[in-house]
Amino acid sequence: MKKLNDAFNVLYNGDNIVKLTELRYIPRWSVIVIDISIVLISIFFSHFFLEKLHVRINFPQYILEQKIFLIGINMLFMFVFKTYAGIIRHSTFFDFFKIILSSGSTLVTLLIINFLIEIWLGKSLFLYPYLFLYFFISVTVMFLFRMFTKQFFNVLIDFKGSASKVRVAVIGVGDASVSLARAILHNPNYPYRLQGFLTRRSDSHKALLLGHKIYNIDKFCENKPFMNQFDAVLIIKEIMSKQELEEWMTCALDNGLKVLKAPTLSKMRDSDLVGGIRQLQIEDLLNRRPIKIENEEVRKRHAEKNVLITGGAGSIGSEIVRQVAQFNPSLIVVLDQAESPLYELELELLEKFPKQKFKFVLADISNSYRLEKIFEVYQFSMVYHAAAYKHVPLIEENPHEAIFVNVLGTKNVAVLSKKYKVNRFVMVSTDKAVNPTNVMGASKRTAELFVQSLQNSEGNITKFITTRFGNVLGSNGSVIPHFKKQIEKGGPVTITHPDIIRYFMTIPEACELVLQAGTMGGGGEIYVFDMGEPVKILDLARRMIRLSGYTPDVDIKIKFIGLRPGEKLYEELLSNNATTIPTHHEKIMISKDPCMVFEEMDLLSNKIIKSAVRRDKVQVVTLLKAIVPEFISNNSQFEVLDKKTDSLEQKEWLTGEPDAG
Numbered sequence: 001m002k003k004l005n006d007a008f009n010v011l012y013n014g015d016n017i018v019k020l021t022e023l024r025y026i027p028r029w030s031v032i033v034i035d036i037s038i039v040l041i042s043i044f045f046s047h048f049f050l051e052k053l054h055v056r057i058n059f060p061q062y063i064l065e066q067k068i069f070l071i072g073i074n075m076l077f078m079f080v081f082k083t084y085a086g087i088i089r090h091s092t093f094f095d096f097f098k099i100i101l102s103s104g105s106t107l108v109t110l111l112i113i114n115f116l117i118e119i120w121l122g123k124s125l126f127l128y129p130y131l132f133l134y135f136f137i138s139v140t141v142m143f144l145f146r147m148f149t150k151q152f153f154n155v156l157i158d159f160k161g162s163a164s165k166v167r168v169a170v171i172g173v174g175d176a177s178v179s180l181a182r183a184i185l186h187n188p189n190y191p192y193r194l195q196g197f198l199t200r201r202s203d204s205h206k207a208l209l210l211g212h213k214i215y216n217i218d219k220f221c222e223n224k225p226f227m228n229q230f231d232a233v234l235i236i237k238e239i240m241s242k243q244e245l246e247e248w249m250t251c252a253l254d255n256g257l258k259v260l261k262a263p264t265l266s267k268m269r270d271s272d273l274v275g276g277i278r279q280l281q282i283e284d285l286l287n288r289r290p291i292k293i294e295n296e297e298v299r300k301r302h303a304e305k306n307v308l309i310t311g312g313a314g315s316i317g318s319e320i321v322r323q324v325a326q327f328n329p330s331l332i333v334v335l336d337q338a339e340s341p342l343y344e345l346e347l348e349l350l351e352k353f354p355k356q357k358f359k360f361v362l363a364d365i366s367n368s369y370r371l372e373k374i375f376e377v378y379q380f381s382m383v384y385h386a387a388a389y390k391h392v393p394l395i396e397e398n399p400h401e402a403i404f405v406n407v408l409g410t411k412n413v414a415v416l417s418k419k420y421k422v423n424r425f426v427m428v429s430t431d432k433a434v435n436p437t438n439v440m441g442a443s444k445r446t447a448e449l450f451v452q453s454l455q456n457s458e459g460n461i462t463k464f465i466t467t468r469f470g471n472v473l474g475s476n477g478s479v480i481p482h483f484k485k486q487i488e489k490g491g492p493v494t495i496t497h498p499d500i501i502r503y504f505m506t507i508p509e510a511c512e513l514v515l516q517a518g519t520m521g522g523g524g525e526i527y528v529f530d531m532g533e534p535v536k537i538l539d540l541a542r543r544m545i546r547l548s549g550y551t552p553d554v555d556i557k558i559k560f561i562g563l564r565p566g567e568k569l570y571e572e573l574l575s576n577n578a579t580t581i582p583t584h585h586e587k588i589m590i591s592k593d594p595c596m597v598f599e600e601m602d603l604l605s606n607k608i609i610k611s612a613v614r615r616d617k618v619q620v621v622t623l624l625k626a627i628v629p630e631f632i633s634n635n636s637q638f639e640v641l642d643k644k645t646d647s648l649e650q651k652e653w654l655t656g657e658p659d660a661g
Helices: 001-014 028-052 060-081 093-121 128-160 175-185 217-222 242-254 271-274 282-286 294-304 315-327 339-352 368-378 390-396 399-419 440-457 479-488 509-516 537-548 598-613 617-627 636-645 646-657
Strands: 166-171 192-199 212-216 232-235 258-261 306-310 331-336 359-364 380-384 424-430 463-469 471-473 492-493 504-506 526-527 558-560 580-582 588-591
Touching: 001 128, 028 060, 028 128, 093 128, 166 175, 166 258, 166 504, 175 192, 217 242, 232 242, 242 258, 242 504, 242 537, 271 380, 282 294, 306 315, 306 368, 315 331, 315 380, 315 509, 331 339, 339 359, 368 399, 368 479, 390 399, 390 440, 399 424, 399 440, 399 598, 399 617, 424 440, 424 509, 440 463, 440 598, 463 509, 479 537, 492 537, 504 509, 509 526, 509 588, 526 636, 537 558, 598 617, 617 636
Parallel strands: 166 192, 166 232, 192 212, 232 258, 306 331, 306 380, 331 359, 380 424, 424 463, 463 526, 471 504, 492 558
Antiparallel strands: 526 588, 580 588
């Protein structure tokens, strides 16, 4: 009784407007009633047409019984094929097919009954033209009812939110572009409205596609009235070359339009597709081809194995953890000295990989006693060494810290890997180790030399592998997050030099190649990755500003602040006297860099570690230059040391004479 009173209160005192846009579906009983009404209408019109043609029907005295019989047969097949079960506003060809099956089965059944009665009584119960006419009318009206209802709801919802929807032009008229446009049309709840298509073709401007105009790019970019009809262009990055992507982006941004991208073609599934539309990011403009890794070989190296990842809470280390976790190792030990990032990663991984066994270890790799206990307990099969200090200006001011982490830390992890017979040790290095101009790069090159020297040391069975690549997009301290913060604050965007260039790679891409390289070779190799074309940082900054909806040097200023200590204009992946050997993977090569014997490298590393303990900056850097002869300081306080080549002090250190201290 209370519910009835509430219903009357709403009816007479509440909002009496029928909110059709909030109606999710028409109830099934309503669809059945409507379909039966359509059957009655079809019967009426069938009789009406026959009467107008002056056709006499059989058994006129049983006309009511004939109609009831016909309705009963049709209703039977409606329930058999469940023509009422589909949601009308989302009707598809499958729903139309069910109507055909239902009405067709009704027609066939009546034809058979008609034929049998004709044999028995000498004339048919129904006129054959009447049955076919009824079939045609009922199928047509049922189909039109569903299509009209579907279109009515779409128009109603589109009209309701049209003011707030983003008017998009889909780029291209191929199958992928049409699928994308159709998904937008079929998902009216999403904040996009299809307004037209853009193409390079000149023969399509008079045609309509899905009821919308097709515009040519040249006329589109030059015609402001066209531009006013759109808010954004929508691209499918996979079907475009780098040149086409640049051209479309420039055209759109020059005319104040947003640039949106659809998910990859493999993810094109109606609502998921529309929901996956995002604004174009600077990472997309690199237009790198996807990497293909040999998952089966990588899986064999990790499945049911214990794996250690140092620097596991960092940008590269954490991604290695995520990728390794997909290969079902027995245990992943994540080691890092950064407390908060390690804890945050623990929460993420336990949620994402609930069945994977993890151990999160807070430790400093320069502490060999702490590390040895970990190696002793877990008996690792694979070690990924990603822990390192990498911030160039900070390390230039604190060179001894680079020695503690990048040299001593690497030495500890590598020596323990040899001692505990780890199958493979994979070190993550950097292109800044090539012809270094700063302490950070020289310390990483020293670490490379030590790891290489261990390969042929006495009693070693571990395969020591080094991977070397350039900057990764979005990593901690990298240029892109830095630029984003500056743009959000209104600028200026600071660049060290107008001509500075860098190689870039995405974090997942870099880590996939690290895992792949870890399965290759016999040990002692330095693997370098194909980083693609170098990117001018000034161009990168301008693109990011434009993608954010601003005009470079107008809305957001660009300011040049000069090279930082130890920074160079051009990064290299190979040293001057190195050559490369191709591998079976197109994006991985082996760099044939000079190497040292273990005894010599062990002696030099001990000397430089002792110098770091004494906090003697000059001595540390001088020793680095002795170990890495190609290390020439740039824009640094240590440039003066490069003038002391072949000095007695350096010769003493290289030949093993006593320390100066």
